[in-house]
Amino acid sequence: MFLAIASLLCCAPAGAVLDIPQTPVQDAVMASAAESASLLDWADRAFGNPSGVGSGLELTLRRQDHSVLHVNRSCIETPLRIGGRAFDHGLGTHSNSEIAVRLPDGAQRFRAFCGVDNNDDTGGKRGSVVCSVEVDGKECFRSDVLRGGDEPAHVDVEIPAGASELVLKVDGTDDGPACDQTDWADAEILFADGTARRLDEGQSDTLLGVNGPPFSFVYGGASSDSLLSGWQRVSERKDTDAGPAYAATWTDPATGLRVAAEARVFAPYAAAEWLLTFTNTGSADTPILESIQALDVALRSGYAKNPLLLHRNSGDSCDDRSFLESVETVAAGRAFRMAPVGGRPSNQAFPFFRVQYGAEQVVAAVGWSGQWAASVERSGEGPARLRAGMEETHFTLHPGESVRSPRILLMPGGADTWALQNRFRRLMLFEYVPKADGRPVALPAALQCFDRYVWTRDDWATEAGQLAAARFAKSAGFDTLWLDAAWFEGGFPNGVGNWYYKPKAFPNGLKPVGDLCDELGLKFVVWFEPERVAKGSEIAREHPDYVFGGGEGGLFRLDLPEAREWLTELLSRRIAESGIDIYRNDFNIDPLDYWRRNDAPDRRGITEIRYVEGLYRMWDDLRARHPGLMIDNCASGGRRIDLELCMRSIPFWRSDTNCSPSHCDWNQAQTLGMCPYVPLNMACAWQPDAYEMRSAGTAGIICQWHYMDESFPLEEGRKALAEVMENRPYWYGDLYPVAGFSPDEGHWSAFQFHRPDLDAGLVLVFRRAKSAYTGLAAGLRGVRPDRSYEVTFIDGDHGRTEKTMTGAELGDAELRLPKARGSLIVRYRAAG
Template identity: 55%
Template structure:
C-alpha cells in the first residue's frame, strides 16, 4: 500500500468514525417498540400456554372453550383447518370455523356457563385422500353416559350431517367422538365443522376461536421424571400443589410446588413468563423435606413437550449449529429433517455444553410455525426429538443421565429451559430472540448490556519471548494498547509460575517477572481509562501445582492433578476467596475464566451408588454460585467465558458472562473466512461475542470485528504500521453501535473460499446500521445487488461506502432504493466493503 493511499485511508476512517461514533455508539437499555417485537396477542398466547401447561388451568379471562384431547390416533387436532392442514371442507362446502381431527378421536369439551345448544356439521374432510370416497367415520356427542347424538356412517365426498343437541341441565363437559368403522382407520380425516355453542342470550361460541395457535401443545406439564418406578404424569396429580406468583417489571414469575404426601419430596417449577416477549423460562427443583432418603429420582427431563407436527407426510426441520471444534466446522449452521418414525438425539462432547458434537441453542420449524429454544446447563445435557408414526413430535431435554435418591434436607436443580414459540417470519423471530438475550439475560453494567471490548491481546504471538511476560513488558503493552486506541488490555496465560499449561493451579504472579505482582499493570490500565482482562483457569489443576500440593483434597485426582472440586462447598468457598483476592489485588475489571478440560468422566467416576448425576449437578451449581459471588463482591466486574474457545456457550453462562474468545480458531492467523461464518451463524442466537485479527488489514479486522475487536498485532516490530492499526480499531469502534441491534444474514453462513458474503446489523431505534460485505479470495463474483432490512421506504438516508483501501463514497439515497437494490461491488478478490447508513435529518 502506498504512503499516499495509507494516509488517505487513515484520514477517511478517522473522519467516518467521528461522524458515526459521536452519537451512534450509545448502547440501548431496552428494545425499541416496533414491528419486530411480538404483538400483544402473540405474548398472550404464550402466557396462556404456560398457565395451561404448568397449572392445568385456562386463564380466568380466556374466551376460548377448553378442549382436552383424550385421544387422537393420527395427526393432531387443528383449529379452523383440517387435520391435513387444509381448509375444512365437507362435500363441496368450505367452512371458516371448526375442528379438524382424525378417527379415532375423543375430545372433551368444557361447556361454557349459559350454553343452551351445541351445533356442528360433521363429515369426512374432502381432500386428495378422500376425494374418491375413501374414509368412513361415525360421530357421537355424549354427556356423561348419555349419548346426545349419533351420526350415520359418513364417507369421503358426502355432504355434512347436522348436529343440534340441547345441553342437559348441569352438564359440565361434552365428549365429541369420531370412530372408525369396520373398514379401518385409513383416510378417516374428519371435521366438526362450524362447531359452536349457542348461548342463552343468542350469542355463538365457536370451538376453534381463541385456541392455542402455537406449535407447542399445552395439555400437560412440559417436564417429566420417574419417581421410583412411576412416571411423573402418574404421581403428580395425586400430590399436594401450591402456587405462588409475583409480578416484576419484565415478567410474571410462578412458583408451583408439588409435594408427595408419602415421602415429602417437593418438586418446584420456577416459571418466568415474559411480558414483552413470547417466551417462557423455567427451572425445576427437587427437595427432600422428609426425614428419610427418597426413592430414586431418574430420567429428569426439564423439557418434555408435545409438538403439533400433525401431517405425517410433511417433514419438520431442526435448525442448529455445530459445536465449537476449533476448526472449519465451528458453529456452522446445519439442519436436519425429522420425518415420522424417526428421532434426532443431541449431546455435547465431554461435559462442556457447546463442545464439538452439539450446541445448546436450536430452532425447530414446521409449516410456518416453530420455536427457538435454549438449554441452560453448563454440563452434559442431552436432547431428543422423536416423531411418532401418526405425526406428532415429542421434544425432551435435560441432563444426559440422572438416577439418584436425595438425603433428608437435600435439594437439586435441573437445567434451565427457555422457549420462544413463533409463527411466520423466521428472521423476525430470531431478532426477537436476540433482543430477549441482550436485554433480559446478558450481563449489564450501569443498566446497559456490557460494551464489548476493543482489546490488545498478544499471548499467542509473544508468550514465548523472554521479556514480554514481565512487568516492564506488560507496561509497554498497556502503553501500546493505549496508543492504538484500545479500550481494553488483555493479559492471558503467562503471568503465573510454571506457565501454561503446567502451572495451572498456581494463582499468584511469577515473583521474578512481576516483583510487585500485577497491580502495576492494573493501575496502568486504570490510569488510561482501559479495562484490564486477566486470564485464569481455576477449574483445572496441574500436577505439582500449588493447589495439587497443598490442597489435594480439593481436586478430583488429588496430588496428581485433575478437576477442581467445585462440587465441594468447602473447596468452592476456598477458591472463591482466592480469586476474589486476586481480582481486588491486581485491579482486574474483566475476569477471564478458561476451562481446557473435559469434566464428564471426573463427574461420573465420583458419583456414589444410586446417585448418578449428583456430582455433575453439584459441580454446575457450584460454578454458578462462585461466579455469582464474584460479581456480587466486585460491582462492575464482568466475566469472559472461555473453554478451549467457545465450548461453554449456553444461556446460563450468557446470563453471567460473555464469550470474548468465541473459538480457539483465534489462536492462529489466516482464519478470516471462518470468522465471517462464525459471526453470521452465532449472531441469531447469541448477540454478544468477539473474535481476533492478527494483522492490521481491513479484510482481517472487518472479518473479526463484532461489537468489539481483539487484536494480536505485532506491535513490537519496528515496522509495525501503528497509524493503520489505530484507524482500523477506530473503524470497528465506530461500527459497534449497530451490533446492539438486529441481525440480518444477507448470504448463507459458509466457509468456502469462493463465496461472496454479506450481513447487516440494524438499529431500529436509530434508523441506522452497517452492512459488511466480503469477496473471498477465490470468489468470481464482483458483487451483489440486494435489498436490506429495516429501511423506511419513505425516508431518505445518508450512506457511506467504504472500501478496504481508504476509498469512500458518500451518497444520499431514497429509502425505496436502499431497501430494494443496494449495490455491494468489490472489484478485487480478498477484499471487503462496508456500507454505513443513517436516516437523514429533516
Template identity: 35%
Template sequence: MAQPDARPVQAQLIARTKQGKFDRNGRRDRKMLIAGKKYERGIAMPSPGEIVVQLAAPAKSFDAIAGVDSNDLGYYDNAGRGSVVASVECGSRQVFQSGTLKEGMPGVAIHTELGGATEFRLKLAAVGNRLRTYQGEWDQLDWAEARVTMADGSVVWLADLPAGPLPAPYAVEAPFSFRYGGRPSAEFLGQWKVERESRAIDANRTRIRVTYTDAASGLQARAEAVAYADYPTVEWTVYFRNTGTQPTPILEDIQAIDTQLERTPEGEFQLHHSIGSPNSPTDFRPLETVLAPGSRKAFVARGGRPTDTDLGNFNLEWAGGGAIVTVGWPAQWSAEFVRDKATKVRVRSGQELTHLRLLPGEEIRTPLVVLQFWRGGDWIDAQNVWRRWMLDHNLPRPGGKLPPPMLSSGSSRQTVEMQEANEANQVLYLNRALDAGLKLDYWWMDAGWYPYQQGWYKTGTWEVDPARFPRGFVPISEAAHKRGTKIIVWFEPERVTDGTWLHKNHPEWLLGPDGKDKLLNLGNPDALHWVTEHVSNLIRTQGIDLYRQDFNFEPLQLWRNADTEDRQGITENKYVAGYLAYLDELHRRFPEMILDNCASGGRRDDLETLRRSVPLWRSDFAYDPEPMQQFTYGMALWIPYFGSAFNSLDPYIFRSQMTPALSIGMVAERYENGLPRMKSLLAQWQRVSEFYAADFYPLTPYTTEKSGWLAWQFNRPERGDGVIHAFRRADNAFELAKFRLRGVEAGARYKVTNLDTARSTVVTGAELTQGGLPVTLTARPGSALILYEKLAVAR
C-alpha cells in the same frame, strides 16, 4: 418481510368444564340475560367446572357480574332452574364465593383483588336439588362484564382472549418428566399435592412457582418459572428436594423439558440448530434438519463442556410460526426431537445421566429451559426476537449497562509470552501502545503470571509470581488506570496439576487421579468458599478490572468416577450449582466488573454461563479469515456479544476478524505504514461497532467454499440505519453481487455510503429490498463495509 409478533398472549382461558367449553358474549346467538337484564360482554359457562385464566403479566383485580342465564334455548320451561355456587380462587386462596344462584335471581357483582397474580380460576359448582331437562341439567352461569385490571392499569376483557391451553410451559400439566421408584412421573405426578404461587419480579417478568410433593417419601419437585410480558417467552428450572428423613427411592431420567409441540397440517417441521465450538473452521455453523414423520434427531454434549459439539439452542419452525427451545446447562446435557407420524414433535432435554437417591435435606436442579414462541415472518425474524431478548434480559450488565464495544491489547499477543512477562515489560508495552495513540479499553494479561516450572499449563498456585512481579500487578494496574485503561487477568481455577499449592495442601478438594489434571470440586462447599475468597482477594488487592476464566480440559469422567451406583449424576449436578454460585458471588462483590468465559475457546457458551459472562475469545481456531467470517455469521444468530483478535492489517483479513470485542494480536511496527493503517482500520471498526447489538440478517447462504460470497447485515429499525459486511473470496469469479436487504422501509429513502470510497448514493427502500444493493469488488479476496441511513422526509 413482516416482523415476528413478539408480543406475548396477555391472557389465556382454559376451559375445564363438564362440557369442555365456554361461550363468549352470549348463549348461542343471544346476548347474556340475567334476571331480565342483557349484557354485551362476558363468558358463559354451560356446565359446572372451572375456567383457568393464565396471565403473562401481573394482575391487580377481577370484576364481573355472576348469574344463571335466563335465555330460552329450546329446552322445556327453565324458569327457576339451576342451582349453583360461583367462586374465584387465586393461588391456594378463595377470594370470592357467591350464595346459591338460580335462574331468575339478580346477578351478583364481583370485585376481588388479585395482588399481582398471573393465574386465577373461575369455578362453578352444582349444589342442592338439581332439575334436569331432556338435554341435561340447567346448571350454568354467566360471568357478565368479566374483565381483569392489570397491574399497569390496562383492562383485559376475558371474552376477547383466545381459548385452549397455552403452550406447554403455561399448561397445568408439568412440561418436565422423571422416573421415580421405577415409574414414569406421568403416572403419578397428578396425584401429588400441588401448590401454586406467583409474584411480579418487575413490570415485565413474573415468577411462577409450582411445587409437587409426594406425601409418602417427602420428595418435592419444584418448578421455578419466569413469564415475560415483553417477549413471547417463558423459562423454567426444576428443583428436586428430599424433605423426608430417609433417602429417596431412585430418581432418574430427569428431563427438564418433556413436552409436545404441534403444528398446523400444512408444511413440515424444520429444526434449525448450530455446531458449537470444537476448535474447527466450522465452529458455530448453522444447520437445518427436516423432521420427517417418524424421525428422531438427538444431541449430546461432549466431555462435560456444554458447547464442545453443539449449541444448546434450537429453532423449530413450522408453517406460519415456530418455537425456540434452549437448554442452559454448563455441563453434560442431551436433547432429542422425536416426530410422530402426524403433526407433533416431542421435545426432551436434560442432564444426560441421572440415576440417584437424594439424601434427607438434599436438593438438585435441572438445566434451565427457555421456550420462545413466534408467528409470522420467518425463522430469521424469530432469531432477532431472540437476540433482543438476550440483550434485554440476559447479557450481563456490569454497572447497570450493557458491555460496550471493547478494544484490548496485551504483550502475550504481540511481543512476549506471558510466562516471560514481568512488571517492567508490562508497563513498558502498555505505555508504548497508549503513547502510539491506540485507545485501549483493556490491557490483557493471559496465562502464565503465576509461579510455574514447566509452562503456563501448570495451574493450581494462584499467586502473582513474586520473582517477576515483586509488587504484584499493582504497578501495572495503576499505570493503566492513570491513563484511562483497565486490566484483564486470566484464571483457570478449576484445573489443578500436580505439585501446585492446591494439589499439595487440599487434595481432599480435588477429583481425579495423580499424574493427570485434577478438578477443583466446586460442589464441595469448602473448595467453593476458598476459591471465592481467594480470587476475590486477588481482584481487590491487584486492581483487576475484568476477570477471565478458562477451562482447558474435559471434566465429565472425573464427575462420573466420583459417583456410586445409586448416585449417578450427583457430582456433576452439585458442581454446576457451585460453579454458578461462584460467578454470581463475583458479580455481587464486583458489580462493575465484566466476567469473561472461555473453555479452550467457545466450549462453554451455554445460556446459564452467558447470563453471567461474555466470550471474549470465541474459538481457539483463530485468525484464518474465512473461518472467522463463518464464526460471526453463525454465532450472531444466537449470541449478540463475543470477541476475538486481529493479526493483519490487510482489510479483508482485518474485517473477517472484527467482532464486538476486539483484541490487537500483532505489532503494528512490523508492518509498512503499520500504525497509521491500524488506526484507520480501527476507526472503521469503531464506526460500525455500534451496530453489533442491532438485528442480524444473513444476506447469503452459509458457505465454507472459497468460490463464494459471504455477507450479512446489522439493522436498527428504530433508527433506520445499519451496516453490511460483504466478502468476496479468493476463488470467486464474479465482481458484482446484489444483496437484498431486510428490515428497511420500502417507501423510505436511504443514503448508502461505502466506507472505502466514501461515496454515497440515495436509493429507495424498495430498491434495497427488491432489486438488491449492488456491491462491486474487483480484488479477490476483497471486502466491503457499507453503511446506510434513512433520510428524513422533507416537509
C-alpha cells in the same frame, strides 16, 4: 522500541461514545398481542391454575389416533371443507377421536356440520367415518357412514338442563383409518339467553402444546405423568411489568419429595423460562429419582407428511465447522438427539436451537454448564416431543437435600425466521446478558498478543513488557490491555494451579500494570484457569483434597463448598490487588469423567450438579464482591456457552481458531452462527488490514498485532481499529444474513445489523479469495422504502463514498467488489 511507543500517546484517536440501546423497540419484530396472549395462556396451563384458564370453552382431547386436533383447519392443516362447502370455523380431527366439552350453565343446544374433509389427500372420495354426539354419556346423535366427497351432515342436539359434558366422537369404518380426516364445522353451543359460543373460540392451536407440566421425571420407577395428578399442588402467580411470575410446587404425600418450578413470562417477547428444584422434605432417603427432563413438551406437528425441521448449531470444535448452522429433518417415526462432548455445554454441540413445522417455530435454550442432552422424537402419526435436561440423572436424595435442574427458555413464533431470531436476540440483550448502567455491557477493543509473542519474545511477558504494551495499546486506540496465560509461575500449561506471579518477570505482581492501565483509561484483562490443576502445582501439593486426582492433578472440586470458598477468596484477592477489570476464566479440561467417576451407583449426576452449582456460586460471589467486574467465559475457546453463563459472562474468545492467523472466513461464518443466539461475543485479528479486522470485529475486537516489530504499520492499524470501534453500536441491533453461512473460500459472506431505534445500520460484505463473483444484491431489511438515507460506502482501502438514497434503492442495491479477498462496509442512517 518502548520509548518510541510512549512518544505516540499524544496521537491516540478519540473514541466515539458507544450508543447502546436500553430497551427494545416495540415494532413488528416483537410479539404481537395474539402471540403474547397465546404464550400467557400456555404458561397459565403449565404453571398456574390448571383449570379454568383461557377464554374459550373447556375442551379435552381424550383420543385422536392420527395427527393433532386443529382449530379452523383440518387435521392436515388445510382449510375446512366438507363436500363442496367451505367453512371458516370449526375443529379438524381424525378417526378415531373423542373430544370432551365441559358445558357451562345455561347450555341448551349443540349445532354443527360434520363430515370427511375435502382436500388433496382425501381427493373428494377417500375416507369413511361415523360421527356421534353424547351428552353425559347418552348418545344423542349418530350419523350414517360419511364418505369423502359427501356433503356435510347437520347436527342439532338438545342439551338437557344441568348437563355437564358433551362428547364428540369420530369412529372409523371397516375400510380402516386411511384418509379419515374429519371436521366438526361451525360447531357451537347455544344458550338459554339467546347467545352462542363457537367451540373454536379462544382455543390455542400452536406448535407448542401443553397437557400438563412442561417437564418430566421418573420416581420410584413410575413416570411423573402418572404421579403428579395425585400429589399436592400449590401455585402462586405474581404479575410484574415484564409478565407473570409463577411459583408452583408438587409434593408427594408418601415420601415428601417436593418439585418446585419457578417460572416467568416475558410477555413482550412471548417467551417463557423456568427452573426446577427437587427437595426431599421427608425423614428418609427418597426412592430413585431419574430421567429428569427439565423440558418435556408436545410439538403439535400433526401431519406426518409435513416435515419437522430442527435447526441446530455445531458448537465449537476449533476448526472450520465451529458454530456452523445445519438442519435436520425429523421424519415421522424418527428421532434426533444432541449432546456435547465431555461435559462442556458447547463442545461440538450448542444448547440453543430452533424447531420448525410449517409456518410455526420454537426457539429453545438450555441453561446448564455441564452435560446436557436434547432430543426431538416424532411419532409415526406425526406429533412429536421436545425434551432436554441433564444427560444422566439417577439418584436418591437425602433428607433435607435439594438439587436444581437446567434452566429452560422457550420462545414460539411464526413463519418469519429472522423476526423470531431477532426477537430472541433482543430478549438476550435486554433480559439476560450482563448490564452496565442498565444497558448491555460494552465490549472491549483489546490488545492481546499471547499466542504471537509468549513463545518468541522473552521480554514481552514481563513487567516492563506489559507496561510497554499498555502504552502502545493506548497509542493505537485500544481501550483494553489483555494479559493471557503468561504471568504465573510455571507458565502454560504446566503451571495451572500456581496462582502467584512469576517472581523474576513480575517482581511486583501485576499491580504496576493494573495501575498504569487505570491511569491510561484502559481496562485490564487477566487470564486464569482455576478449575484445572497441574501435577506439582501449589494447589496439587498443598490442597490435594480439593482436586479430583489429588496430588497427581486434575479437576478442582467446585462441588465442595469449602474448596470453592477457598478458591473464590484467592481469585478475589488477585482481582483486587492487580486492578483487574475483566476476569478471564479459561477451562481446558473435559470434566465429565471426573464427575461420573465420583458418583455412587445410587447418586449418578449428583457430583455434576454440585459442581455446576458451585461454578455459578463462585462467579456470582466474584461479581458481588467486585461491582462492575466483567467475566470472560472461555473453555478452549467457546466450549462452555449456555444460557446460565450468558447471564453472568461474555465469550470474549469464542473459539481457539483465534489462536492462529488466517481464519478470516471462519470468523465470518462464526458470527452468523453465534449471533442469532448469543449476541455478544468476540474474535481475534492477527493483522491490521481491512479484510481481517472487518472479519474479526464484532461489538468488540481482540488484536494480536506484531506491534513490537519496527515494521509494524501503526497508522494502518489505527485506521482499521477506529473503523471497528465506529461499527460497534450497530452490533446491538437486529441481525439479517445477506449472503450464506458457509466458511468456504469460494463463497461470499455478508450480513446486516439494523438499529430500529436509530433507523440506522451496518452491512459488512466479504468477497472471499476464491470467489469468481464480483457483485451481490443486498436485499436489506428494516429500511423504509420511501425514506431517504445518508449512506456511506467504505472500501478495502478505507476510502469513503457518500450518497443519499431512498430505502428502496438501498434495500435493492448491488454491492460490488472487483477484487477477490475484498471487503466493503455500508453504513446508513435516516436523513433529517
